[in-house]
Amino acid sequence: MLPGVGPKTAQRLALYLIKRSDKEVEDLAQAILNAKKQVGLCRVCFHLSAEPVCSICSNPHRDRNIICIVSDSRDVIALEKTREYRGLYHVLGGTISPMAGIGPEQLHIESLVRRVTKEKVAEIIIAISPSVEGETTTLYIGQLLKPFTKVTRIAFGLPMGGDLEYADEVTLARALEGRRELE
Amino acid sequence: MYLQNLYLRAFRNYLEQEVVFHSQKTIIVGNNAQGKSNLLEAIELLATLKSHRALRDRELVLDGEVAGQIEATVKRVYGTADLTIKLRKQGKRTFAVNHESLRRSVDFLGYLNAVQFSGLDLDLVRGGPESRRDWIDGLLIQLEPVYAHILQQYHQVLRQRNALLKAIRKQEQDRQLGLSTTAIDRQQLALWDAQLAASGSRVTRRRARVLTRLAPIAQSWHDRISGKTEMLQIEYAPNVEWTEDEPEKVQLAFLEKMELRRNAEYYQGKTVVGTHRDEIDFTIDGTPARYYGSQGQQRTLVLALKLAELELIEEIIGEPPLLLLDDVLAELDPNRQNQLLETIGDRFQTFITTTHLSSFNHDWIQDSQILTVKAGKIVEH
Ligand SMILES: Nc1ncnc2c1ncn2[C@@H]1O[C@H](COP(=O)(O)OP(=O)(O)OP(=O)(O)O)[C@@H](O)[C@H]1O
Ligand SMILES: [Mg+2]
Ligand SMILES: [Zn+2]
Numbered sequence: 001m002l003p004g005v006g007p008k009t010a011q012r013l014a015l016y017l018i019k020r021s022d023k024e025v026e027d028l029a030q031a032i033l034n035a036k037k038q039v040g041l042c043r044v045c046f047h048l049s050a051e052p053v054c055s056i057c058s059n060p061h062r063d064r065n066i067i068c069i070v071s072d073s074r075d076v077i078a079l080e081k082t083r084e085y086r087g088l089y090h091v092l093g094g095t096i097s098p099m100a101g102i103g104p105e106q107l108h109i110e111s112l113v114r115r116v117t118k119e120k121v122a123e124i125i126i127a128i129s130p131s132v133e134g135e136t137t138t139l140y141i142g143q144l145l146k147p148f149t150k151v152t153r154i155a156f157g158l159p160m161g162g163d164l165e166y167a168d169e170v171t172l173a174r175a176l177e178g179r180r181e182l183e
Numbered sequence: 184m185y186l187q188n189l190y191l192r193a194f195r196n197y198l199e200q201e202v203v204f205h206s207q208k209t210i211i212v213g214n215n216a217q218g219k220s221n222l223l224e225a226i227e228l229l230a231t232l233k234s235h236r237a238l239r240d241r242e243l244v245l246d247g248e249v250a251g252q253i254e255a256t257v258k259r260v261y262g263t264a265d266l267t268i269k270l271r272k273q274g275k276r277t278f279a280v281n282h283e284s285l286r287r288s289v290d291f292l293g294y295l296n297a298v299q300f301s302g303l304d305l306d307l308v309r310g311g312p313e314s315r316r317d318w319i320d321g322l323l324i325q326l327e328p329v330y331a332h333i334l335q336q337y338h339q340v341l342r343q344r345n346a347l348l349k350a351i352r353k354q355e356q357d358r359q360l361g362l363s364t365t366a367i368d369r370q371q372l373a374l375w376d377a378q379l380a381a382s383g384s385r386v387t388r389r390r391a392r393v394l395t396r397l398a399p400i401a402q403s404w405h406d407r408i409s410g411k412t413e414m415l416q417i418e419y420a421p422n423v424e425w426t427e428d429e430p431e432k433v434q435l436a437f438l439e440k441m442e443l444r445r446n447a448e449y450y451q452g453k454t455v456v457g458t459h460r461d462e463i464d465f466t467i468d469g470t471p472a473r474y475y476g477s478q479g480q481q482r483t484l485v486l487a488l489k490l491a492e493l494e495l496i497e498e499i500i501g502e503p504p505l506l507l508l509d510d511v512l513a514e515l516d517p518n519r520q521n522q523l524l525e526t527i528g529d530r531f532q533t534f535i536t537t538t539h540l541s542s543f544n545h546d547w548i549q550d551s552q553i554l555t556v557k558a559g560k561i562v563e564h
Contacts, residue, residue, distance in 0.1 A: 096371070098347035103371055132339040132382075136374050 044115070046091040046108045048073045056080075056089060063087045065122035069112070069141060071095050071134065075127065084176050087125075090115065095133040096140060104140060112141070116148050125179055126153040152179040184296065184502045185258040185532055186226065193244055193251035194270070195221035196559035206552040207529050210543065211536045213556035219536035222556065223299070223507045225253045226534065229266055230297035230505070231321055232276075232288055232331070240270045248272070257295050260502055264294045292328035296496050296504035300489045300511050307488065308465060308472050308481045315463040322492055323393055326499050330389060337382040337458065344375040345453045352452035379457055380437035384430055386458040387421050391428070393495075394419045394463065401491035408483050408522050413467050415484065422460035479516070486519060490526055506533045512542050 005013070017025055041047070042054035045067075049055070056062060056076075066087030070076055076089050092107045094100075116124065124145050128134040138153060145151050154175040186204055191197040196218050211219045224234050228243075237243050244251040251270045256263055267279040268291075277284060278291040285291055306314045323330040351369065398417040405415040425436040440456045441448070447455055465472040465484060472484055496504040506527060512520055512535065524547065527533050540548060553564040 096374070098343050098350060098371075098375075101350075103368060105368065132336055132343065132378065136343075136378055139377065140371075140374055 041091075045089045046073075046093060046111075047076050047089055061086075064119070066125065067112075067116070067121055067123075068125040068127050071128050071137070079127065079176075082176070087123075092128075092137065095128065095131070095137040097133045107137075109141065109144070113144055116145055121149050124149055124151045125176075126151065127175075128153075150181065152181050154179050184260075184504065186295070186505060187256040187258055187263070189222075189225060190254040191222075191225055191252070192254075193248035194225055194253055195243060195245065195251075197221065198245060198559060200559070200561055202554065202561055204532075204552060206550065207532050208527075208547065208551040209532075209534045210540070210548070210551045210553045211534065211556055212538070212540055212553060213536075214538060217556045218559045218561075219556050220301075220509050221559075222561075223301075223509050223534055223536060226255075226295075226297055226505065226507060227299050228253060228268060229255055229257075230295045231324060232268075232292060233321065233324075235299065235301070240276060241272045243270050244272050255295070259294070266291070266294055287332075289328050289332050292324060292331060296325050296500055296502075297507055298489055298492045298496065298504055299507045299509070300485075301507075301509035304485050304489070305478075305481055307485055308476060312460075312462040316459075316461055318488075319390055319393065319463060322397075322495075323389055325496060325504070326393065327389070333382065333385045333389070337379075337386050340375065340378045340382050341454055341457065341459060344372075344379055347372060347375055348448055348454065349452040352449060355449070376438060376441050379441070379454065380434040383423065383437050383457050384433035387423065387425070387461065388428060388430070388433060390458070390461065391419050391421070397488075397491050397495050400494050401487045404490045405483065405487035408487060408519060409480075413480070414469075415487065416464075416466045416469075418464045418466070420462040420464050422457060422462075482515065483519065486515070486523065490523075493526075493531060503531045506531045508533065508535045510536055512537065 017028075038050040039048055040050075040052075042049040042057055043052050044057045045054060047054045047056065051058070063086045067090050068079065068085060068087055069090050069092065070079070071092050071094055073091055076091060079085050079089075090108065090112050092109065092112075094102050094107055096102060096104060096107070115121070124141075126138050126141060128138050142151050142153075188201065188203045190202075191200045193199075202222075211222055213219050220236070224236060224243075228234055234243065249272050253266075253268045253270070255266045257266060265279075265281050267282070269277045276288075278288060279285060280291060280294060307318055320330070320334060324334075351372070357363075394417060401417060402415050405413070423433075423437050423440050425433045427433075437456065444456050467476055467480055467484065470476075472481060476484065493504060493506060508523075512523075515523065535551075537543070540553070543551075554561050555564065
């Protein structure tokens with residue numbers, strides 16, 4: 001059930017829990033429930049966050065002129081590791097995929113357009129992996145936002161059809177430098 | 184290029200088998216169902232990552248085992264390469280070149296090239312358009328490994344676009360029945376039109392290009408085998424027609440045809456425009472070989488195509504590919520048999536399966552390494 005927990009680990013956990021008092025197990029359960037209740041999505045950028053507005057959006061040292069668009073919170077974490085990027089993010093929550101029943105309406109795109117038109121954003125960087133669905137989403141967002149601001153995309157030195165998550169930090173940092181304007 | 188050795192573990196009916204090749208020609212002899220074709224299949228997989236017989240990897244793994252392995256060493260002009268494919272009953276294949284694992288299958292292609300010729304290949308003439316598309320795609324993948332990726336992308340775009348068209352059709356049907364519908368933005372279709380045009384143009388331009396080069400070579404082989412009595416013509420008949428070989432213009436042709444067929448696509452709920460509907464026409468003396476060719480004429484045609492493939496790969500790669508002949512010789516008359524054997528000569532490393540050595544002449548047997556296969560075990564003569 002839990003990621004990274006195989007049958008052996010599960011058995012070990014169960015044996016451990018059986019030996020604890022009811023009170024101890026109840027406290028643990030409460031702690032897990034609290035964590036779940038607290039983790040939500042940032043109401044500005046939709047990154048995972050325990051607070052209504054995430055630590056990136058509320059950080060006064062971040063550059064508010066640039067927004068980097070990614071499909072998933074995992075991509076934010078990957079890009080943050082490079083320490084190269086100082087702007088803000090917007091997490092779409094997926095990519096356009098008719099097979100999965102996901103159209104633009106199911107993604108955080110409306111809020112993105114509102115964000116870009118309201119605040120004066122100088123540049124949008126699209127950092128979506130170059131899968132067929134990622135390309136289609138990039139195309140769509142490019143068309144939507146180009147009337148309002150400069151739109152660039154990361155020049156991926158990434159594996160074809162690969163995920164952003166797997167790209168190493170050096171590749172990502174280089175990709176950020178080599179971004180090019182969307183035609 | 185030269186295949187120096189092959190190691191099979193839990194592959195098809197081989198539990199564990201190492202073979203070292205030491206001659207340009209290898210004859211694999213054995214009764215039916217002993218593992219002759221399985222051996223050639225392993226080589227085919229190394230060259231193309233595809234088997235013309237297996238749809239799923241689980242068929243390729245020895246019954247009762249969870250994973251199988253194919254290893255080989257290939258000698259090229261620029262050096263040698265150790266190739267490894269791991270196949271699993273469940274889960275994805277993995278690849279390694281020189282013991283370094285690769286993330287993308289595309290990077291595995293191009294180390295070994297092979298032309299496979301088996302009794303089944305008459306499907307190339309008699310079968311539906313799909314057999315001919317698979318054939319030309321298989322050749323393109325060997326000539327230009329990135330084509331494997333291009334093709335994958337095209338099929339993914341196709342699946343997504345079909346899903347969208349199906350959803351739009353369902354929405355329309357629900358609306359007519361007065362049911363409430365989830366609104367699907369038809370604007371989204373324009374995005375998938377653009378994607379289909381972009382990846383479709385990559386596919387169709389490459390198919391056209393390779394056929395332009397292959398046709399004259401095949402024609403000249405056909406002349407030689409048939410004694411110049413019949414005229415072969417090979418013509419690419421793409422579903423979307425275009426004239427100027429420029430990406431933008433070809434894409435435009437796709438977009439125009441999609442616009443033209445819009446209602447048919449809405450009505451059928453699927454994509455009716457694109458390279459998944461391409462055809463390749465073979466005609467002999469002006470009549471389609473598929474309907475009018477005799478069996479002999481069809482065999483001559485397939486033989487000419489295969490010889491042309493060999494020559495084209497050699498021309499483009501700069502090294503002669505391997506030739507895999509599965510149960511072919513027995514099916515050819517003595518004249519065509521000689522034509523084939525003479526062409527092969529010593530130029531191509533060749534693997535031939537047979538149930539009887541008697542179908543070969545003395546010289547061939549003298550020159551060849553002979554392997555006997557019995558129930559998944561190989562012994563050398
Ligand atoms: N995954 C598998 N596990 C075990 N055995 C298998 C597997 N797949 C195929 N076989 C066996 O391999 C044999 C077929 O081998 P192959 O097709 O190489 O025969 P062949 O020697 O080419 O025969 P023929 O002369 O009829 O073409 C069959 O006995 C089949 O049951
Ligand atoms: Mg066989
Ligand atoms: Zn935020």
